[in-house]
Amino acid sequence: MFFRLEPRGEQSRSMAYLSPVLAGLLTLITGAIFFAVEGQDPLFALKTLLYTPISDVYGLSELCVKAAPIMLCAIGLAVVYRANVWNIGAEGQLLMGGLFASAVAVNVIESDGFWVLPAVLIAGMMGGGLWAFLAAWLKTRFHANEILTTIMLNYIALNFLIYSVHGPLKDPDGYNFPESAMFGDSALLPTLVDGTRVHAGILFAMLAVVVIWVLLSRSFLGFQIKVLGLDASAARLAGFKDKKLIWIAMLISGALAGLAGASEVSGPIGQLVPQISPGYGYAAIIVAFLGRLHPVGILLASMLMALIYMGGEMAQIELGMPLAITGLFQGMLLFYLLACDVLITYRIKLKTKKPTLVRG
């Protein structure tokens, strides 16, 4: 190698904020080259991917629709990642949230009480919370690695969801399609702006961002979580109950992902279907890193990630490229981010010739 890494001694704060920007730029440049290789006009392709989707009011409204579940999952992940607990299971927690919410919603289609919607949403949060708590408990009680358990729980949740729409939750009048019945009006989230699909989910997401911000920066609980993440033995020495903290952090994270799932089924979808998430829970991991585990960063990064989802759809329509371009750009962004993050702790120095001993 023609360069070497020199430790900075202390972490660079400005680099921590610059790194996501740098990673974004590198992704853009690589993307442009990639489009050129694919035989597209790179500038037009990038415009289609990143600008055309939000060039009108409807586009902006759709951005909010897509950003809401990502933001909810990612802000929850910020809490657990601060505690140094690697929850990779937001996707499964989101699916379980959608499933629990639907299980309630399809049983109260006829009722029009004001309590229906809260019950549906709370069921969703319980579903997600339960799924996350399971992994937390396995970690604190049996020391089972949470990365692997949460990943496995994702696959189990997906299979459970598919089983449910083929079995117990299948619409009896649905011509045998693997879907639940359409929810009753009282179980649907209100639309915020007429003529768009923007629903109250984006308000939940914004609220969650503010609450988590306060929790992390102003509360003793948040302080304990951060100490636990930075130095587990220091936290124990200070008398913090580490197991309980892990439980609480995972419960918060899972409940928020569950709320995201519940908001999807009772928002834009309106019923339980097998595909309630195009990988929002995984995208949220990228968002959490990209947003530096900070609420404001996560707000912005969620918007960007939602835009990449929309851009993928736009590229499919306008350029005839596969929808999978979304995952490609997401992966690239995360890779560049990790590479750029090296600059937080190291300086890059060009390698010069090693000094040689001068013999007298």
Next chain:
Amino acid sequence: MDIDLITNILYAMVRTGTPLLIVALGEMVCEKSGVLNLGQEGMMLMGAVAGFITTLLTGSLLFGFIVAMMAGMIMSQLFAMIALGLNANQVATGLALTIFGTGLSAFIGASYVGKPIEGLNAIAIPVLSDIPVIGKMLFAQDLIVYLSFVLFIAIWWFFRSSRPGLVVKAVGENPHAANAIGLPVMRTRYLAVAFGGAMAGLAGGYLSLAYTPLWAENMSAGRGWIALALVVFASWRAERVLLGAYLFGLASILHLVAQGLGFAVSPNIMAMLPYAATIVVLVMLSRNQGRSKMFAPISLGKPFHPAG
């Protein structure tokens, strides 16, 4: 349960366990050198798609498998560049590799979904494959399964009796001491990661060229992650990886067993089994905190800064 059913279950168990065995052996070598690469799933998918497209275009299965291994290896070096070259967090980098590999493979393979190819055929070894019960399982498989037997023996021997195996172990246990006595720590780690990548690619290729012969998005369905759990389960020992891979193979085909015995269970419920089994195994093994720590390579997942 008649003999035929048992014979066929054992046959399917080995066949289903083979991709797990290959990817887990590769990851084991990688982890023995002290590097934790969580990108197995991404590398498998890249191997699967690259191998499939190559075979579809050239008609050669051999080329397909070679390109699958190369694809896995290239992906692993992407990981190595960031996690080893730039000292980034190995967990996050591996995760990124999986996300990136999943996206890239889906993109590359988008126009190849559902296209048919002639998959790898089984070669029954005369006489031996006629042995009752175990004959079909061991001697009526395809070439990659036979290769996986050889691979297993080679890796078992590598860590048991060879000098390079000792070097890999030394680098994984104590990179500073290894460095001090002049062992090439970084080079060993790069090579171990590359080997793991090639094996993940081969396992992916096995899925798309032999096991199902077709390409579908996300077709590895978590096998890369199960393999990571398998290595822990096996406490980093080849013979236990073999046992574990086949046990998980059995868990994945239990729906066939259930059908054979006349039970009607939802296929989606049965599909949860290998994942649930992974969790159960992890819990059983990790229950005693000291135990898994005792067997894990001591420097696993920790970056190594060469002096200076």
